[in-house]
Each structure stands twice: as C-alpha cells, then as structure tokens.
Amino acid sequence: MRFNTRKAVKPGDLNPNDTLFGGRLLEWIDEEAALYAVIQLENRKVVTKFMSEINFVSSARLGDIVEIGIEVVKFGRSSLVLKCEARNKMTHETILTVENITMVNLDDYGRPKAHGKTKIEFVEERLASKTNQLAKRKAATV
Template identity: 70%
Template sequence: MRFHTRKWVKPGDLNPNGTLFGGQLLAWIDEEAALYSIIQLENQKTVTKYMSEIDFKSSARQGDIIEIGIEVIKFGSASLTLTCEVRNKMTRQTIIVVDKIVMVSLDEAGNAKPHGKTKVEFVKDRLDLR
C-alpha cells in the first residue's frame, strides 16, 4: 500500500474523549480517495459513490501523526475501487481499514462517464520528458 498523505492530529481534530474524532478521520479519507481518483482518472468531476463498513481498531491523540494509504483494487468502466488503511506513525498501530471505496467519474451532466483507464498511472509517466 502506498501512503500518500500524513496528517498531524491537532486540538480541533479531537472528540470529547481526547482522541481523534472519527468524523474528521473519515473526511480525510474521503478527501484522499477523491484526490487520488481525480488524478488517476484525469477528471475533476469524480465523486464518492460507496464506502464499505468501517471498524476502528485504534485511535490517535493530539500530536500524533497519522498516514493514509490508498491502493487500487479495480478499474470499472466509469469507476475506480480503492482500499484504504490509516495508521498511527507514533504507535505503529492501524487505526482503520476501509475495505472498499468506490469513486465514479462523471460527465458535465452528472452522469457516469467511462474513463478508459485499466491500470494505475503515475504522473511522471504522463509527462513528455524529452
């Protein structure tokens, strides 16, 4: 799994128990999945269609650094299915695993738009370096 993003847990990210608020973490996951998918599908109109059940394994506290990993499971005709793992860099524990996140590429009218992609591409491979 590739870990693309790190977040520093700050006071505003905490719940009343003094640990990372789950809603904040899910927002970070959704944003990371969207950014990853937009880059892969080369379409800014890419949205979250589905996120599988979640199961918090551990948490994080103020000052901890977490990292979010995203991996492609499957390319559909208009979708991209991802898996996600978030881990605490300080404790080395997995915080959460989301088995399946489905992102869908849309056209201007908001309908599913086939993207024609079949494999993960890296930005460096798209650049014309002559």
C-alpha cells in the same frame, strides 16, 4: 499500499474522549480518495459513491501524526474502487481500514462517464509518455 498523506491531530480534531473524532478521519480519507481518483482518472469531476464497512482498530491522540494509504482494488467502466488504511506514522499501528471505496467518474452533466483506464498510472510515466510523444512529433516535422 502507498502512504502519501499525513495529518497532525490537533485540538479541533478531538472528540469528548480526547481521541481523534472518527468523522474527522473519514473526512480526511474521503478527500484523499477523491484526490487519488482525480489524478488516476485525469478528471476533476469524481464523487464518492460507496464506502464499505469501516473498521476502527485503534485511536489517535493529540499530536499524533496520521498517515493515509490508498490502493487500487479495481477499475470499473466509470468507477475506481480503492482500499484505504490510516495508521499512526510513528508506531505504524493501524487506526482504521476501509476495504472498498467506490469513486465514480462524471461528465459535465454529473452522469457517470467511462474513463478508459485499466491500470494505475504514475505522474512520472505520464510525463515520460508525453515527452516521448512530443519528441516523435518534432522528429516527424524535421
């Protein structure tokens, strides 16, 4: 699992028990899942359709750094299913896990749209592929 996002727990993120409010953490996770899906599916129009059982394992306190990890579980026709873990950056103690987050790719009318993706793509791979395509086009015209 790749942990790409970090959030500092601030006073406004706390519940009456002086621990991280679960709703705030779920907001961060939903945003991270959406950003991950947008990048993977190369479409700004994605929505969260489903989140499976959320397992709060431990809590975070003021000043803790929470990191959020996302991993692809599977590619559907118009969806992307993700797995998530949030953990304490300093102790690596798991704070929360979500086994399945389903993100749906949409068309311009808000309807599910096939995305044609079957594997994880990294930005470096896309850039290398586009650079190779441009070089081939340039060579073909010379």
